Amino acid sequence: xxxxxxxxxxxxxxxxxxxxxxxxxxxxxxxxxxxxxxxxxxxxxxxxxxxxxxxxxxxxxxxxxxxxxxxxxxxxxxxxxxxxxxxxxxxxxxxxxxxxxxxxxxxxxxxxxxxxxxxxxxxxxxxxxxxxxxxxxxxxxxxxxxxxxxxxxxxxxxxxxxxxxxxxxxxxxxxxxxxx
Numbered sequence: 722x723x724x725x726x727x728x729x730x731x732x733x734x735x736x737x738x739x740x741x742x743x744x745x746x747x748x749x750x751x752x753x754x755x756x757x758x759x760x761x762x763x764x765x766x767x768x769x770x771x772x773x774x775x776x777x778x779x780x781x782x783x784x785x786x787x788x789x790x791x792x793x794x795x796x797x798x799x800x801x802x803x804x805x806x807x808x809x810x811x812x813x814x815x816x817x818x819x820x821x822x823x824x825x826x827x828x829x830x831x832x833x834x835x836x837x838x839x840x841x842x843x844x845x846x847x848x849x850x851x852x853x854x855x856x857x858x859x860x861x862x863x864x865x866x867x868x869x870x871x872x873x874x875x876x877x878x879x880x881x882x883x884x885x886x887x888x889x890x891x892x893x894x895x896x897x898x899x900x901x
Contacts, residue, residue, distance in 0.1 A: 723812070724803060724819040731823025735867035736830060742852040743836075746770045751842045755864070764856055771864040772848040785847025789832040792825050799825075813882055820875030827868030 749755035749770050760767040775782035799818050803809040808818065830836070831849040851864035 724809065724815045724822070727816060727819025728822040728826060731820060731867070731871045732826040732830075735823065735827030735871065738867050739827075739831070739836070739850040739852065742768060743770055743850055746852070748772065748841065748845075758854060767854040767856070768852055769854040769864055771851045772845045773851050773864070774844050774848040783844065785832050785849075789829055789847065792829040792832065796822060796825050796829070813878065817875045817878035817882070820871045820878065822875075824868040824870075824872030824875065827866070827871070 746757050746759060746768060747770065749757060749772060755769050755771045758767050758769045774785060776784070776788050781788065799822055803815065803818055808814045828849050832847050834846045836850060837846045849866070849868075851866050851869070853865050853867075853870075855862040
């Protein structure tokens with residue numbers, strides 16, 4: 722139940738904010754930098770619509786369908802890990818994987834082209850809508866969205882557990898005596 726709530730609510734917030742921001746600010750220009758900034762805290766935190774046709778930091782541009790397929794495989798892997806191999810018995814893992822699933826689903830929706838409208842550049846068809854803008858001095862962080870944030874939070878939680886509890890047994894490990 723907890724996993725589903727996190728995954729569904731996280732995905733809904735991601736898709737809702739993308740829809741609202743793109744309706745308010747409009748899509749970015751088809752060529753050139755987005756250049757439709759609106760600052761919450763100028764010049765550090767703002768809103769700027771962008772379409773990422775790649776993956777992390779725009780890597781793999783044009784391979785959106787490939788990334789969509791990887792997303793489906795990752796989502797299925799999470800479900801198997803949770804419910805077949807017992808990770809759902811661990812609350813921390815359940816929350817972490819719920820965050821990751823929310824991010825996967827939010828970006829998968831975009832990669833499948835469900836947001837795409839006729840008249841937009843065809844390369845956007847499998848692109849992901851981004852809108853959160855961070856800038857510090859001359860450095861501008863690549864735009865991202867709530868789904869990306871959910872993925873990062875889930876990944877950090879998974880790493881935290883791996884490093885803070887490296888001796889933990891997997892949920893399905895036997896409880897028999899250790900061999901010495």
